[in-house]
Each structure stands twice: as structure tokens, then as C-alpha cells.
Amino acid sequence: MNEFMTVSSLLDNDFYKFTMQNAIIKLFPLAKAKYEFINRGNHFFPKNFANILKENLQKMSKLRLSNDERTFLEKNCPYLDSTYLDFLKRYQYNPKEIYISQNGKNLKMHIEGLWSRTILWEVPLMATMSELYYQLTGKKPISDKKIFSLTKEKLKKYKELNVKIGEYGTRRRYSYQVHKLVLNLLIEGKYPFFTGSSNVHLSHIFSKKPIGTHGHEWIMFHAAKYGFKIADKIAMENWLNIYGKNLRIALSDTYTTPVFLKNFDKKLSTLFEGVRHDSGNPILFTKQMIEHYRKLKINPINKKIIFSDNLNPHKVTMISSFCKEKINPIFGIGTNFTNDVGLPSLNIVIKMVKALPEKTKKWISVVKLSNVKEKSTGNKNMIFLAKKILHIV
Template sequence: MNNFSIISSLLDNDFYKFTMQNAVLKLFPLVKAKYEFINRGKYSFPKNFANILKENLNKMSYLKLSNKERIFLEKYCPYLDSSYLDFLNQYQYNPKEVNIYQKGKNIKMNIEGLWSRTILWEVPLMAIISELYYKLTGIKRLSDKNIIILTKEKLKKYKKLKVKIGEFGTRRRYSYQVHKLILKILIEEGYPFFIGSSNVHLSHIFSIKPIGTKGHEWIMFHAAKYGFNIADRIAMENWLNIYKGNLGIALSDTYTSSIFFKNFNKKLSNTFKGIRHDSGDPISFIKKTIKHYKKFKINPIKKKIVFSDNLNPDKVAFISSFCKNKINPFFGIGTNFTNDVGPPSMNIVIKMIKTIPKKNWISVVKLSNVEKKSTGKKNMIFFAKKILHL
């Protein structure tokens, strides 16, 4: 591998991609999926960007799970069974699944194939696009010394607040090198408040347990297969069937939190250890969550909320003070750790847009608690809102 390989390990990805891949293989092995790159920030990409991006993807086809990496997964992620790890041993990225073309300064990209295979592309692709963009546009960052100072300052604030924090910043990191540097500081100086990283490869390097559960695409597929009204519930039940209560954080905003809470029945509320908040006003969400648990006579102080929506030390201070003695907050901090190094971080996403749950392609949508975070075709979003009476 020459120095220009941005992704150097099959595990340089978010943990929830592997946990979802395992569940997809067990329950929906023949389902196909299609993803699309969305340039939310309307960036102009330099000449030849698409070709250099393709070169990086082609190098990814040589990545294989090493014996050491498999042993790491067996030790730290016991709920990933040997049949899945055997699959991962055989897995190789297939760049033919990714279609990229550049028109002027605009990049178009989609990914298509078996869901169980294509599910791993999103996070490393975004990390490559981000790193290449800074490299090819020559946008300078802070020095390592200043990054270390800044990260330690943030860490000091989090330690003072006594809050549990994790690092979720793979997809929009400035670069692999910056990501590794920041994680090293968090591990060396974050004890006992730093609880881990979502990046499996870096977790392996530093011998820590990777963190994460599932993403929106898991529920979006269930909506395509079973309908919008019950997607949350069936997605959670299927998750329980695979993981038996492990990885028990429910995702609350694929079809807005109000629909989620209708699906989050007494059994699920008891079984899942907590809920992830990823969009909308955190305070009203905390209130709703507490009210929901109390309705089922569940003590909220025994439950968690994992906050992961664009966090920084001020937001964390505000949210954690409101949670005090009410419910347990955890914070997944992404870009504010891995790409707060001078230039603005990129506002880009790659989202599932279609799937084949039965015979034909169906467009999928996500209706976030915040309008601008919704994804999917306009007519499908309209249709979903109508069905859900939103």
C-alpha cells in the first residue's frame, strides 16, 4: 500500500456498520440496496477529483480482515458470532458496486448491490472524500501541537462536567492522521469519562472496545418492507432477536420521535437499555423520554439517552445539567473532535435511497425531527408524512 491509501484496514469504519451487516446477513441476505452521495454543503470539487477517488476505492479491494483483527473482534465484540466473522474473513470491497462521475466541479455517486455487501461503503467513502477534498484544495489545518492543546481543553471541560463521552467522528474527519492523534489523547487523558470510539480499526490499534449499535438505514429498510407505521417496532424486535439485549440502544428519529414512542412498547422500553437522540430539540426529547418511561412505571434513572447530534462542550454542558438526577446522558461526539482543526467540516452524507424488500425497487425515506435532515424523494416524503399523519 503506498502512502496515498487513505483507508488501510477493512475495520476503518464505524462499528454499527458491522453490527448491522451481521443482522442483514442473518435476516435479509438477498435484499439489495442503493445509496446516493448528497453534497449538502454544495462544495466545488477540484479537477480530476473523481479519478483520484476511484484510485482510492480500487486500493480498498485489496483489504482483508487479518488474524489479529479477527482475534480482536472475538475478544471485544462477543455478540458477533463465528459465522459472521467467517463471512468477514472472506469479504472484500468490490469497487464495481460504486459508480462515480464528475461533471465540472460536481460529483455524482451511487452505490448498488446486495445490502449485506454495500452496507460497508458509506463511512470509509465519506472519510476518503473529506480527506481528499482538504488535500487537493490545499486547505491548511492547525498544527499537531495546537490540535493537541484544543482537544485537551475540550477534554478538561468534559471531565469537569463528569460526563461520559465517546468519539463518533470517522465519517467527516479531517484526515486519518488527525483522527488517530485525537483518539490517542482521548484514551490517554480521558479516563474514566471517555468510553470509546465508534471506529473499529482505531479501537483495535489502541485495544479498546468499539461502541455503536445501529443506524437509520436499518429502520428505513423495515419501513419499505413492513410500512412506516410499524417500522420502528419490527426493526427493534428483529434487533433483539439477533443480539438478545446486547447493543441495546434504540434509535428514535427515523420517522420522528413521536412515531418512535408509539412503537416503543412496554416490552421494548424495558429491554432496551436506552435511546439515541440524533435530531431535534434535546430538552423536549428528554422530557418526552422521561414521561414515556414513567407511563410504563420504568425508573428513567436506570436508562440512558445517547446524544449524537452535532455536539460541542457548550451543548453537552447544557444537556447534561438538564438530565441531572433524571436520566443518564451519554454523548457521542463526532466532527467536533475529528474535524475541528481550522477549516470548516464538510456537510456531506451518503444515504440509502432504494431497496428491494420483495420484488421491486422501493424508494426509502428518513423523516428526521428536523426538516433539513430528512432524506428521500420529495413525493415519498410527502406520502410518508400523510400515512403517519405528521
């Protein structure tokens, strides 16, 4: 029996999973979802990987929200009401929602169940897979001392650039320990440019407010329920109805940015503080957003763009230079903080592939088109249909 466990708290997850879960419980409590593991990097998994992963999932089923963790959420996230926190207090992972098989070095996996339950699996599952992979393949990282030194160099660079930085690195971290080491550096250094971490558990440990927006699956589900053309718009309106003046960053690339901008009207562009960029050319995207705001007579200097697409110091330098005195950039650094240890990081994702909205009896395939082909996911026929409906060449 493997004694190794990578996730030791129910809150060791990205913040946006909890905010989406709360919204799902309020608006779509009976909706169901299916997720699928996608091995983008064609990685080979070591012998017995699936069984050891299953052991870890069984251990995760014993996790519960502690009273101290609940108090932390009440204090730092007042928009998560007591009804939701009561739900979370009773919540436990159910490994029966996950189907895993291994054929040689290839791994297959999908998740199925109520959307309000299964939404929490993706991030800790990926973090577990990543850490197990390095442990079981015996791949040795650089020393903690070198990781410390490398991170300090990056922070020195970000300080010189005078940019705002958040930490978004849970799902593809090398290990929990490396993640904690990096975050400890960020917080102990008292860097004024550090906005916080998307990891709720580590935010709790270091007494910082967690940060986050919402994920593509929020909009993908709305497409299944309401149609591709208005999915972005209704998803944003529903988000505002739940969170009001909180968490007002819109996700811009589920069905490509041009389609998003058609839905991002004067009212929504005014109410949302800004947008998140997660695919495609960041400079082109910035130009598109500035032009969009100006067309609506909104001053872009009062708006934010959160960049979160595979960032490193070089990219941050280039983007921040372009944004200067035009719009406010914030940078969500992920893998480059938590898995820059001298080894290739895993190129894996877990994405929603089907949804069963309430009052429908048939599963509907969902897709993400993104601004780049490599990040698009979903059934090929449905991708073709979505592009046809949205007039995407």
C-alpha cells in the same frame, strides 16, 4: 497515479456497520440496496477529484480482515458469531458497486448491490472524500500542537462536567492522522469518562472495545418491507432477536420521535437500555423520553440517552445540566473531535434511497423523516406519502 490512501484497514469503519451487516446476513441475505451521495453543503470538488477517489477505492479492494483483527473481534464482540466472522474474513470491497461521475466541480455518486455487501461503503467512503478534499484543495489546518491543545481543553471541560463521552468522528474527519492523534489523547489520558470509539480499527490499535448502536438504514429498510407504521417496532424486535442483552440502544428519529414512541411499548422500553438522539431539540427530546418512561411506570434514572447530533462542549454543558438526576446522558462526539482544525467541515452524507426486499421484484424508495427538515432524505413523493400515512403535519 495518486499514492495517497486514507483507509488502510477493513475495520476502519463505524462499529454499527458491522453489527447491522451481521443482522442483515442473518435475516435479509438476499436484500439489495441503493445509496446516494448528497452534497448538503453544496461544496465544489476540485478538478480530477472523481478519478483520484476511484483510485483510492481500487486500493480499498485489496483490504482483508487479518487474523489479528478477527481475534480482536472474537474477544471484544462475542455476539458476532463465527459464521459472520468467516463472512468478514472473505469480504472485500468491490468498486464496481459504486458509480462516480464529475461534471466540473459537481460530484455525483451512488452505490448499488446486495445490502449485506454495500452497507460497509458509506463511512470509509465519506472519510476518504473528506481527507482527499482537504488534500486536493490545499486547505491548511492548524498545527498538531494546536489540535492537541484544543482537544485537551475540551477534555478538561468534560472532566469538570463529569459526563460520559464516546468518539464517533470517522466519517467527517480531517484526516486519519488527526483522528488517531485525538483518540490517542483520549486513551493515554486514562479519562474515566471516556466510553470508547465507534471506529473498530482504531479501537483495535488502542485495545479498546468498539462502541455503537444501529443506523437509520436499518429502520428505513424495515419500512420498505413492512410499512411505515410498524417499521420502528419490527426493527427493534429483530435487533433484540439477533443481539439479546447486547447493543440495546434504540434509534429514535427515523420517522420522528412521536412515531417512534408509539412503537416503543412497555416491553421494548423495558428491554432496551436507552435511546439515541440524533436530530431536533435535545432538551425537548429528553422531556419526551422522561414523560414516556414515567407513563409506562419505568424510572427514567435507570435509562440512558446517547446524544450524537453535532455536539460540542457548549451543547454538552447545556444537555448534561438539564439531564442531571433525571436520566443518564452519554455523548457521542464526532466532527468536533476529529475535524476541529480551523477549517469548515464538509456537510455531506451518503444515504440509502431504495431497497429491494427479498421476494419483491420492484425497488422501493426509502425515506428518513428525522425531527428536522434539513436531515430528512429521500424521494419527495415518498416523503409526502410517509407523512400522510404517519399523520405528520
